[in-house]
Amino acid sequence: MKVQKLNWQQARWALYLSRFDFTLKHVPDTKIGKADSLSRRLDWKVEVDKDNEDQVFIKDCWLRSLHKVVIEGLEVNIIEKIKKMRGKEKEIVRVVEKMKKAGIRALKGKEWQLEGDLVLKEGKVYVPKDEKLKVEIIWLYHDVLVAGHGGKWKTTELVTRNYWWPGVTRDVGKYVEECDMCQRMKNRMKAPAGKLKLSKVPEKPWMYLTVDFITKLLLVAGKDAILVVYDRLSKMIHFVATTEGMSVERLARLFRNNI
Numbered sequence: 001m002k003v004q005k006l007n008w009q010q011a012r013w014a015l016y017l018s019r020f021d022f023t024l025k026h027v028p029d030t031k032i033g034k035a036d037s038l039s040r041r042l043d044w045k046v047e048v049d050k051d052n053e054d055q056v057f058i059k060d061c062w063l064r065s066l067h068k069v070v071i072e073g074l075e076v077n078i079i080e081k082i083k084k085m086r087g088k089e090k091e092i093v094r095v096v097e098k099m100k101k102a103g104i105r106a107l108k109g110k111e112w113q114l115e116g117d118l119v120l121k122e123g124k125v126y127v128p129k130d131e132k133l134k135v136e137i138i139w140l141y142h143d144v145l146v147a148g149h150g151g152k153w154k155t156t157e158l159v160t161r162n163y164w165w166p167g168v169t170r171d172v173g174k175y176v177e178e179c180d181m182c183q184r185m186k187n188r189m190k191a192p193a194g195k196l197k198l199s200k201v202p203e204k205p206w207m208y209l210t211v212d213f214i215t216k217l218l219l220v221a222g223k224d225a226i227l228v229v230y231d232r233l234s235k236m237i238h239f240v241a242t243t244e245g246m247s248v249e250r251l252a253r254l255f256r257n258n259i
């Protein structure tokens with residue numbers, strides 16, 4: 001074998017191979033059929049460099065399927081409903097028509113427009129005041145399979161691509177917060193708190209106590225609170241009449257004298 005200077009890749013391989021005890025046996029390529037066929041991938045065939053030609057990246061069939069599910073079917077219904085409801089929003093239509101008659105095109109840019117039976121605000125379909133319809137639109141962009149229960153901002157972004165109404169962000173936020181599926185699937189940001197552990201059972205009575213106050217009571221004989229001391233083993237309870245807002249020292253005295 002010839003002595004040669006290794007490049008960094010060869011040097012790394014040489015170092016790696018030096019850990020093993022092995023001998024190399026040369027097999028001529030005519031006799032290495034099995035190993036050879038296993039190492040050949042289908043896409044390594046001859047003329048493989050030509051199979052990138054004449055390809056359509058976004059295939060027509062993909063577009064059609066998406067179209068059918070979301071836009072044609074359900075959205076057309078919504079647009080129809082909005083058109084029918086136009087009467088409900090006379091005020092908006094009146095304002096827009098007035099604007100047009102007066103020839104004020106520059107009123108807040110082209111913010112409001114009439115397009116056929118639809119009122120557009122900044123190119124988005126204005127949705128009339130109809131809670132059912134709004135919910136239907138949000139549902140379309142949140143619950144339908146393609147939308148996939150996005151979060152508040154994702155859903156808002158999808159809805160406002162085509163629609164607008166006053167308070168759309170708030171309405172979408174409320175809808176997403178109340179979505180039953182989202183509540184069930186929500187990822188917890190914190191680690192689980194751990195298993196519920198039983199409290200230790202005391203060995204003797206009056207070993208472990210719980211102390212609490214009952215306050216905001218009516219003033220009777222100068223007292224308006226009750227100190228409650230409870231033994232965890234015997235379940236015995238002491239009630240001591242006292243006042244709210246006492247000092248630590250008074251509490252200690254009360255405890256020593258009564259319990």
Ligand SMILES: [Zn+2]
Pocket residue numbers: 142143149150176179180181182183
């Ligand atoms: Zn959801």
